[in-house]
Amino acid sequence: MPLVLVPTPIGNLQDITLRALEVLKGCDVVACEDTRRTLKLLNHYGIKKPLMSLHEHNEVMRLGRMREMLSEGLLVALVSDAGTPGISDPGEIVVRMAIDEGFPVDVLPGPSAAITALVMSGLGTRRFTFEGFLEGRRSFKEARLRALKDREETLVFYASPHQA
Template identity: 55%
Template sequence: MAKLYLVPTPIGNLGDITLRALEVLKMVDLVAAEDTRQSLKLLNHFEIKKTLISYHMHNEQGKSEDLIARVRNGENIALVTDAGTPGISDPGTIMVQKCITEGIEFEVLPGATAFTTALVYSGLDTSKFLFRGFIPRENKERNELLDDIKDRTETLIFYESPYRVVDTLKILKDSLGNRSIAVCRELTKLHEEIYRGSIDECIVYFNEKVPRGEFVLVLSGKTKKEIEQEKISEWESLSIEEHIVKFIDEGFTKKEAIKKVAKDRGVPKSEIYKHSTEI
């Protein structure tokens, strides 16, 4: 039975293509490519002759129907992007959704993905992380994203273009604070560069040189120390009575509120109870 194959391609170094990816590209009847010119270079390098058709973010809806019809008619098709895994901040997700909806068999091959490479390079926490792709350009969407991630404790990962990387670093500093970050550029390529430091240090560094290549930003999440400090800031201006009422207003019982205030302030519950008798 014919099927669709989502085939990852190297993110820079052509040697990173897998043997399985090459086998599939040689076997399929057709290659749907994000940029046919870019994919032609890859196919020529490995001496693979295939018909190429364009499949990108601006024609995904229409072309997905065409690809579904071709698979139904018995054609095996490989879907590739310029670099990395289809569907990861690249065309492919819509095609997968349509295959699932219409019962079309598809296969996802493992392979190169820039954000996992950058995450390991960063030296930051890899046990939990949040990948958010490209930061939106529109202020409203960008502000919604920043508000959503500002209190996350996971390592944060973003893609960025060389034309916006310095401005994006400034936005992240203003919104999230001067956190630790790894700025990864031209991964797996000849001029690969990993710059680690604070966001401020990265802004200075990349302001002094013309940024080139594709960037991955790996940013530390909010630390437990920052969270604790913010909790203290929330109540340090309150009296003990106001602190108790604050928790009661949040839905806790008076007994629970006394316990939480005692924990916040590091004093015995009996001391807090004295201030609760009139509440």
């Protein structure tokens, strides 16, 4: 598989799967949201691989390089800082490009902050909607919340610690 999305621990570095470690050890390059955080994880497990930053500010600019690496048959492991890449983290654009251009894509199972929070909340888990981060100005956020207020299923939102 040329592109493999590898979920990483949300908190404890030991919360990584054996398969994720196997892919990280066997890949040619690790595309990561923050090279410093990923290096900490790799160092913890004695893994040495070339790192390429791929975050929300450069994901579109990196598409050409990702395309080149996949065309060369390199195994690219894509990780985010914590959890599953592409879920409110970089990766969605790269995955779309890879699928559109016929490159194989694999996604490993692993941590997801939304699922962890949902189960831990004690709220209903049979039906839920993941809304991610509410985008835009306060008025847009309030309008979205008003549109959702009568929903019966559990709603899951992400909230940035940097925003009030």
